[in-house]
Amino acid sequence: MALAGKVALVTGATRGIGKGIALQLATAGATVYITGRTLQSREGAPAPGSLNETEKEVENRGGRCIAVACDHSRDSDIDSLFDQINREQNGRLDILVNNAYSAVDAIMQNSGKPFWTLPPTFWDEVNNVGLRNHYICAVKASQMMVARKSGLIVNISSMGGLLYLFTPAYGVGKTACDRMAADCAIELKKQNVAFVSLWPGPVQTELVKKNILEPMRQNQDRAGQSDSNVAEHREQSRTTAVHRMFEQGETPEFAGKCIVALAQDAGLMKKTGRVLTTADLGQEYSLCDVDGRSYSGTRSLKYILQIVGWTKASEYVPSFIAIPKFVYNAYYGRF
Template sequence: MKDVVALVTGASRGVGRGIALALLAEGATVHVTGRTLSEAEANGGKRAGSLEGLELEAANLPGRVVIHQCDHSNDTETERVAEKIRAGNRLDILVNNAWPGYENMVEDGDFTWPRAFWEQPVWRWDAMIGTALRAAFMMSRAVAPVMISAQRGLIVNISFWAAQFYDGNAIYGMAKAAADKMAADFAHDLRPHHVAAVALYPGLVRTEAVMQNAEYFDLSNSESPQFIGHVISGLWRDPALMSKSGKVLVAAELGQEYDIADINGYKPVPLTAADFAKS
């Protein structure tokens, strides 16, 4: 992957950070965005993870990381990052991962996530639709011409099974369903230019937030944050990539197809629609 240039949005922590680290471990040049620049800022907000922390963690990896502080709720900041990417005239992989939708799960001591849709705080719509979904569209729109010019590229929307089955929150389901549809329609428009677009589902990922609440999860079939990044790398190298364009893909299924193990050697078992239908 030493000649590959990627952009991962929302990479200061969680899945995005893991994807960036995996691509860097395989030698890619990886541009990353995030709101939190320093660990001091992260700790002030009582959340682990920052762009500078990622930069330090990546120092001994073969790839090169380029950090961009960016709040994707602001289109101007998204465009500023895209402009820098376009100036380099090269982008192979875009991973739309920025996701503020899990913030403020508890408000005034009340866990508001599972409330019925008419009781949901409106800020959650703005976070999931107005920021996350809009950022995926705006960034894809801004950098697609670079991929089209090269006649090769891959856009990945990080999504989840909530697109297909109720997963505790109606707004969450709408946002993920829209991410899937966005990838499908992007694929239609991009196919003549040999650029692929997919929606990619992780399993249960051992993010910082999950590990802080590990007692509530069965981690026996969980994935490291890096796993899905190695899967994206495998997808990029797949000679049949264009045949997968427009589809919803499951990271663990691709891991099996490409014989990719997680960083601990474990090969995650894919979740299926049946797992959610019976839950």
Template structure:
């Protein structure tokens, strides 16, 4: 993977950080975006993770890391990022992961995430649709010509079961369903150019936010943040990648197909829609906590 170049959006913490570290461990050159540049900023905001912290972890890995301070709600930031990526002349893998949708889940002491859609704050729509979904579209739009020119590429939208099942928040479901549809339609238009696009579902990921609330989760089948990154590496190496393009893929199922274990040697059990239907009930919040 030492000749592969990837871009991971939203990688200062959570799943995005794990994906970046996994790809770096496989020798990939990885560009990572994030809003939090320095650890001091993260500490001041009371959050975990920064691009600076990622750089420290990446220093001992074989891949090369390039960090970009970028707020994907800003067209100016997106354009600067696009220019930097295009200047390199090539991009093999794009992971659309940036997700501010879990911010401000508590407002004035009230947990507003599970409120019905008519009581949802408009800013939550803007975070999930106006920033996360639009950012995924704009980044894909910007780098697709590089992949088309190379006659090879992979676009991954990090999504989740909320696209297919009710997960406690209507806007969340709309955003994830749109991410799946975006990947499917991108795949249709990119197929003649041998470029793949998929929607990839993680399981319960041990992000910083999940670990802080571990007592509320069954962690027995959880995944490290790096796990899905190694699965993306497996996708890139898969000679049958184009047969998977346009379809929803479950990270744990792909890992079993590719013979990939998690960093601790555990092999997560792939979840299905039936697992969520069986456990259906009032949702306290999203179960994968992308946290990026």
């Protein structure tokens, strides 16, 4: 097994991307600690999944997983988590994946509302676990990794770090996650510890299916049964584009396959401090998703044409033709 003997920590692994990453790391042979607030599933819970369910699925695949109930908004819980890993693994931690995020429902419920209409506490709701906690975990993991002169830290971020997405508090947090990786990497490089920021593409998580895909299908069904004016048609077109984007989205495990490949890369330190995308890593490492699909990514001209509805035109465009990164930087540049 590629990661046999390695110890990993994936925060926020009750469901979604965190669960998918934990499954892949464990399948590759790592001992994986997983965290979240929901240890056991309960009837009527606002979201599916639990740490025990993730642990059981890992074990069914032959992997080793240790579930730790942890509220990442509480510093004392984080302290106890790292004390436990330090004690049980004799100071060893090879991989940290900062994925915990507690604001998905809050963002979905408030998306489209001007930031000045939301209470200032909305900032804390979005960025306490999704940013501050990442820094604290990075500090504690680095202390263990530097002592061994080896390690990989991954912040799960998104394109929201480059362009407007959902709400300002979200974008600021993701931009900060990317900058955290870049700046911490400078200080960790001489210690042979890598720190990167990883942007998955659109991912078909349980909450995305619940909050985006299912409502959009219902709206499309209603729209097809009634006449619509121009404004409604435009909104329907925008909704259809978002729907296509997630319909073609990655499974939650693809990011995990990318991290497994990164952890084995002999040239990992050349990537430290960078923003990496799952699509680019998938192409570099020749990875397919668990359902056999491969991805050309959001820079792919073919992908962009498909999302905006120009499916016929996309048939004549090779998958390898992509918008250069410098064009993105120039278009979204701030200077």
